[in-house]
Amino acid sequence: MARKADKGVVRGDPSRTRALILSAALKEFSENGLGGARIEAIAGNAGVNKQALYYHFGSKEKLYQATLEYGYESLRILDKEAISGTSGPAERMRALVGYFFDTMAGNRPVVWLVSEENRLRGRNLPLSPRIRDFTANFVSLIREIYDEGVEQKIFRPGIDSEQLWITIVSVSYLYFGNIYTLSYIINKNLDDPKMLKARRDHIVDIVLLGIERR
Amino acid sequence: MARKADKGVVRGDPSRTRALILSAALKEFSENGLGGARIEAIAGNAGVNKQALYYHFGSKEKLYQATLEYGYESLRILDKEAISGTSGPAERMRALVGYFFDTMAGNRPVVWLVSEENRLRGRNLPLSPRIRDFTANFVSLIREIYDEGVEQKIFRPGIDSEQLWITIVSVSYLYFGNIYTLSYIINKNLDDPKMLKARRDHIVDIVLLGIERR
Amino acid sequence: MARKADKGVVRGDPSRTRALILSAALKEFSENGLGGARIEAIAGNAGVNKQALYYHFGSKEKLYQATLEYGYESLRILDKEAISGTSGPAERMRALVGYFFDTMAGNRPVVWLVSEENRLRGRNLPLSPRIRDFTANFVSLIREIYDEGVEQKIFRPGIDSEQLWITIVSVSYLYFGNIYTLSYIINKNLDDPKMLKARRDHIVDIVLLGIERR
Amino acid sequence: MARKADKGVVRGDPSRTRALILSAALKEFSENGLGGARIEAIAGNAGVNKQALYYHFGSKEKLYQATLEYGYESLRILDKEAISGTSGPAERMRALVGYFFDTMAGNRPVVWLVSEENRLRGRNLPLSPRIRDFTANFVSLIREIYDEGVEQKIFRPGIDSEQLWITIVSVSYLYFGNIYTLSYIINKNLDDPKMLKARRDHIVDIVLLGIERR
DNA sequence: TATGAATGAGTCTTCATTCAT
DNA sequence: GATGAATGAAGACTCATTCAT
Numbered sequence: 001m002a003r004k005a006d007k008g009v010v011r012g013d014p015s016r017t018r019a020l021i022l023s024a025a026l027k028e029f030s031e032n033g034l035g036g037a038r039i040e041a042i043a044g045n046a047g048v049n050k051q052a053l054y055y056h057f058g059s060k061e062k063l064y065q066a067t068l069e070y071g072y073e074s075l076r077i078l079d080k081e082a083i084s085g086t087s088g089p090a091e092r093m094r095a096l097v098g099y100f101f102d103t104m105a106g107n108r109p110v111v112w113l114v115s116e117e118n119r120l121r122g123r124n125l126p127l128s129p130r131i132r133d134f135t136a137n138f139v140s141l142i143r144e145i146y147d148e149g150v151e152q153k154i155f156r157p158g159i160d161s162e163q164l165w166i167t168i169v170s171v172s173y174l175y176f177g178n179i180y181t182l183s184y185i186i187n188k189n190l191d192d193p194k195m196l197k198a199r200r201d202h203i204v205d206i207v208l209l210g211i212e213r214r
Numbered sequence: 215m216a217r218k219a220d221k222g223v224v225r226g227d228p229s230r231t232r233a234l235i236l237s238a239a240l241k242e243f244s245e246n247g248l249g250g251a252r253i254e255a256i257a258g259n260a261g262v263n264k265q266a267l268y269y270h271f272g273s274k275e276k277l278y279q280a281t282l283e284y285g286y287e288s289l290r291i292l293d294k295e296a297i298s299g300t301s302g303p304a305e306r307m308r309a310l311v312g313y314f315f316d317t318m319a320g321n322r323p324v325v326w327l328v329s330e331e332n333r334l335r336g337r338n339l340p341l342s343p344r345i346r347d348f349t350a351n352f353v354s355l356i357r358e359i360y361d362e363g364v365e366q367k368i369f370r371p372g373i374d375s376e377q378l379w380i381t382i383v384s385v386s387y388l389y390f391g392n393i394y395t396l397s398y399i400i401n402k403n404l405d406d407p408k409m410l411k412a413r414r415d416h417i418v419d420i421v422l423l424g425i426e427r428r
Numbered sequence: 429m430a431r432k433a434d435k436g437v438v439r440g441d442p443s444r445t446r447a448l449i450l451s452a453a454l455k456e457f458s459e460n461g462l463g464g465a466r467i468e469a470i471a472g473n474a475g476v477n478k479q480a481l482y483y484h485f486g487s488k489e490k491l492y493q494a495t496l497e498y499g500y501e502s503l504r505i506l507d508k509e510a511i512s513g514t515s516g517p518a519e520r521m522r523a524l525v526g527y528f529f530d531t532m533a534g535n536r537p538v539v540w541l542v543s544e545e546n547r548l549r550g551r552n553l554p555l556s557p558r559i560r561d562f563t564a565n566f567v568s569l570i571r572e573i574y575d576e577g578v579e580q581k582i583f584r585p586g587i588d589s590e591q592l593w594i595t596i597v598s599v600s601y602l603y604f605g606n607i608y609t610l611s612y613i614i615n616k617n618l619d620d621p622k623m624l625k626a627r628r629d630h631i632v633d634i635v636l637l638g639i640e641r642r
Numbered sequence: 643m644a645r646k647a648d649k650g651v652v653r654g655d656p657s658r659t660r661a662l663i664l665s666a667a668l669k670e671f672s673e674n675g676l677g678g679a680r681i682e683a684i685a686g687n688a689g690v691n692k693q694a695l696y697y698h699f700g701s702k703e704k705l706y707q708a709t710l711e712y713g714y715e716s717l718r719i720l721d722k723e724a725i726s727g728t729s730g731p732a733e734r735m736r737a738l739v740g741y742f743f744d745t746m747a748g749n750r751p752v753v754w755l756v757s758e759e760n761r762l763r764g765r766n767l768p769l770s771p772r773i774r775d776f777t778a779n780f781v782s783l784i785r786e787i788y789d790e791g792v793e794q795k796i797f798r799p800g801i802d803s804e805q806l807w808i809t810i811v812s813v814s815y816l817y818f819g820n821i822y823t824l825s826y827i828i829n830k831n832l833d834d835p836k837m838l839k840a841r842r843d844h845i846v847d848i849v850l851l852g853i854e855r856r
Numbered sequence: 857t858a859t860g861a862a863t864g865a866g867t868c869t870t871c872a873t874t875c876a877t
Numbered sequence: 878g879a880t881g882a883a884t885g886a887a888g889a890c891t892c893a894t895t896c897a898t
């Protein structure tokens with residue numbers, strides 16, 4: 001119970017210490033990449049000693065791997081409840097596309113962390129098998145809804161659901177991942193609430209119209 | 215005329231030296247980011263002395279800026295000839311979407327470099343005013359074609375052409391930028407020629423159906 | 429108790445480590461100046477790791493500042509005991525002039541370090557407020573003795589005690605600071621004990637005769 | 643006659659080029675020392691190409707030696723005319739002390755250059771035999787005047803004229819060489835015209851009273 | 857002579873990691 | 878588990894010097 005002033009560390013609560021470190025690491029790795037991240041900065045922001053990172057995670061690279069898993073986990077894309085209360089494939093698909101957009105909007109650091117992992121050619125992914133679990137369900141869910149829509153003659157058939165998944169991911173993900181270059185080119189602040197709403201509406205429309213039967 | 219074996223440097227041809235450095239820098243920065251890139255690696259791959267980078271570009275950061283500009287320039291997205299020989303807005307739009315996909319496919323390093331610049335919050339963009347020139351024309355071209363299509367009652371009205379531009383960029387760009395994580399999640403190699411073709415066809419369809427009138 | 433052979437570092441005694449570094453730095457900076465000093469040489473002579481200098485002092489420039497303060501402190505010009513046991517202003521002034529000469533003779537590195545600081549236009553002095561404390565007392569002491577001598581009609585009045593201080597400092601300081609050029613010009617080794625004694629006698633005489641009433 | 647705009651170099655006038663380089667070198671070496679001086683800075687300030695320094699002087703060290711000689715030469719301490727028009731040893735000695743002060747006041751860079759040479763332990767002096775010529779006469783002149791004064795029973799006998807020379811040099815030289823540290827300690831700007839005059843008066847008095855017979 | 861370009865040997869500094877308490 | 882101190886390897890950058898025209 002002895003709590004240090006100004007610090008969030010509680011002696012004798014290692015899981016809390018781990019959480020503090022992971023949270024700080026997510027920020028640092030996402031902003032600076034694996035190579036650019038500073039162990040000292042992570043320790044400082046987590047309110048722990050540098051050595052604590054080594055005690056709990058072993059090395060910078062292992063901490064990065066744990067952070068990547070932590071990042072994917074925090075997305076909770078698999079949360080089916082997100083689209084509960086909707087009826088019909090079209091409405092569900094709309095909800096899903098919008099939900100993914102909102103998820104990305106609320107987890108910018110993860111967006112950059114995933115970009116970093118791609119630059120590392122995905123070499124850390126196989127080391128965290130849970131990552132596939134966290135994400136694969138989203139693909140299944142899209143397939144489910146799409147198939148249902150095709151059956152009900154609402155969606156046109158012949159679309160590969162994995163392609164559709166990539167498209168749904170793309171139209172939200174890239175917006176946030178490349179928000180600075182996109183904003184610069186058209187000289188508008190894409191982070192403005194109005195722009196965010198416009199984007200959300202646009203992608204829901206485009207995806208739905210792109211797959212609907214006519 | 216005296217050319218060193220294995221090296222690309224020719225005494226007295228500084229513009230060639232600069233080009234060699236920029237080419238090597240594009241590869242290094244795109245693979246490792248600004249912080250992770252190694253000056254020594256760039257110099258080695260360019261076949262020049264480490265100090266030459268400082269003589270010609272001043273610092274690592276300035277070289278990065280020059281490389282970013284060089285990368286955008288090499289995309290040549292503005293090349294209108296790409297869609298010459300096409301007739302009608304629909305066909306032109308199809309050609310444009312496909313052309314952008316092909317451009318990304320052929321310029322992977324630039325894709326990563328742009329991701330890196332976003333992680334740096336776009337701080338280097340204002341330093342290279344030419345970058346906007348290289349890219350803004352692409353936005354205009356999309357608007358032109360779209361407006362023409364609306365006029366001809368081929369495309370549905372009410373779509374913001376900048377949103378459309380972002381979408382067109384997204385569905386191609388993210389595929390290459392996140393190819394490793396996407397491949398891992400669905401356990402398929404997205405770099406396979408068949409997959410590339412499938413993706414190209416998919417995005418052309420989705421975009422067109424998403425904007426066409428019905 | 430585990431002490432490394434040849435090295436002066438004792439684990440767990442950081443103040444000793446700092447002292448070792450400062451001592452080595454005084455030698456190196458005084459002989460080579462700020463720009464010419466080598467971090468590696470200081471670390472080597474102190475028997476510590478190069479990085480230890482950065483851990484304890486932050487940068488070369490900050491180490492230089494700490495060294496400057498350390499140098500002034502080691503002069504201990506303020507030590508009033510130096511002239512204890514003397515009676516009368518004349519005798520005290522003689523003792524003081526001689527004492528300052530001896531101090532300079534025994535602290536050559538500090539003499540050069542102060543020259544270096546002058547070439548740097550004194551830019552580091554304001555950063556170490558203690559330096560003024562170390563030196564200002566000497567000025568006061570001279571004024572005290574001088575005033576006493578004037579009161580007792582031993583010294584002639586009208587001399588500015590700060591000018592007198594500069595003169596006392598000059599006739600000793602420059603001898604050591606410029607000992608190489610002076611020796612060369614008159615082709616004599618001014619570091620010879622006989623020459624040192626001659627100089628000491630000369631300056632005591634000159635200063636006293638220069639201020640005595642007649 | 644072809645003169646480059648903005649530059650002081652005249653094609654085909656090597657002695658002028660040498661002079662420009664030496665002048666710039668005096669400034670640079672005096673402000674930054676041998677190690678701290680930058681070849682590029684000297685070339686830039688002289689308005690010549692870096693390579694010109696090598697053409698004319700061979701190396702940085704040799705340029706430093708030439709600059710040292712140039713510096714001593716420019717003092718022209720040997721100029722007897724400085725004290726022409728004076729009558730009697732006392733007046734001549736006063737004139738001489740004041741003249742040396744004025745010389746130092748007007749040649750600050752040389753003062754620092756000589757300090758630098760002392761830090762280099764005078765290793766470059768033997769390489770420039772003319773330096774002794776430039777300075778030795780000043781010692782002789784002091785001896786002459788002093789001996790004359792002793793003969794005329796104006797000065798007290800028994801003073802070593804070389805010691806007297808060092809003292810005369812000291813009370814002026816140190817004032818300028820250490821002007822920053824001295825100013826800081828007493829918190830006054832010693833470069834102020836009033837202070838300069840006060841110092842000049844003080845040293846003339848002190849030296850004369852210090853050697854006069856009573 | 858003059859100059860832009862090129863080079864290799866350093867030099868400061870950073871950083872992940874480990875040690876000892 | 879936690880901490881201050883210590884370390885070795887490496888990286889960005891500088892600089893005197895030289896080459897080729």
